[in-house]
Amino acid sequence: MAQNDTVTRILDTAEVLFAERGFAETSLRHITSKARVNLAAVNYHFGSKKSLIQAVFARYLDPFTERFHTVLDDLEQRYAGEVIPLEVLLDNMARTVLEVPAERNSLKVFMRLLGLAYSQAQGHLRRYIQEHYGSVFSRFSSLVRQATPELPDAERFWRLHFVLGTVIFTLSGLDALRDIAEKDYGEHVSVRGLIDRLRPVVVAAMQAPLPPLETDNLSTAS
Amino acid sequence: MAQNDTVTRILDTAEVLFAERGFAETSLRHITSKARVNLAAVNYHFGSKKSLIQAVFARYLDPFTERFHTVLDDLEQRYAGEVIPLEVLLDNMARTVLEVPAERNSLKVFMRLLGLAYSQAQGHLRRYIQEHYGSVFSRFSSLVRQATPELPDAERFWRLHFVLGTVIFTLSGLDALRDIAEKDYGEHVSVRGLIDRLRPVVVAAMQAPLPPLETDNLSTAS
DNA sequence: GTACGTTTAAAACAAATGTTTATAATTTAA
């Protein structure tokens, strides 16, 4: 057995199980038995379950950030000081997101993991992602800022997260939704088809008219 | 001690802890100790942890569906055969969602629970919600259909879920986002303020131009 | 081939989990 075969097999199995059932609901014994690997191997190679979770993310996010940085480099060079249009930015991001997991297991797993990273407690994960990959997001949102000068900063911040919510929520719950869509509308939808559907919606969301100024600020509900 | 005091105290504590940490990450001992109630009380009053989770949801969703049905009754009567405009439908739904938890703990908890119901495994919960509250959603989406006749059925289906994703994702992760927004833009945002921000975005998303017809269907990625 | 660092293996550990049981306390009704 090659030296890193165990590590790879653990990661391959873990990412699928995590995506299917969440982090807390997936035991190391489930992972190791399905991967046909000894239980202690996880702690030996990764140190702890937390580190394993982080390693699963790193295997997607490391190549993604690297590629996305060069994509942004290319764009900045091509537009040479000119403002990069919003749709170009969004399209390139989508394309990069699609490319990275294409070689590996599946995009579905990746998006589901991203959704979990948001929704599950796992404070250590949020910290890890923020710390290791926060800079790419900063660079991207700075470009988005130049592309949407008409938006107030706070408004753009919220809309980016609105859009992020749409994408992650949809793609991470894709399986269930796809089943319904296929049953009710007899239509098989691929991930790429979904992204074609998302594009006009996302662009329209970012370019929606500004909300009316809030005159009263006597908000009560927390 | 009043007879149902224990039940109420368990529910009050459980919903907060569930919303903070998720279902699997919240132990019955944590709930009962914080609620100053005996551990066995949960199994005595609710039967199991799963049933407790369902009861937490029922306490929000039962009054919501009841109210929303009468709201829809009123609307149908007021528009008497005429098509109810999309914005009216969305506004009324938002208002109903806001009203129900206003009297109780907080809207934040409710939305966070909804987000968890989607993202956590908890197959029993999805089944429970579908079975008990599926009819309201059916009625609502049928009205949305009449309000957006220009949308193909499948497209409307997906856009409704896009929008649902935005709202649940944003409101369920509200705390973290609000902290950032307040720190970076020095702006305190209330839930109602957020909904004012969401309204134009949601409407724009639903009315976005249709995606181009997909000519090639040779999708590869799963 | 021997010695040494690395990896795998089986077993055991300590802690935490949901649930059940047996008993005590309390409320309810007659």
Added chain:
DNA sequence: TTAAATTATAAACATTTGTTTTAAACGTAC
């Protein structure tokens, strides 16, 4: 007031969890 039903309590139960330990197998360089 007393008998019965309901609710609260403490303890124990049986699993499951992540982690550690100890020893065996493996590979590699001298």
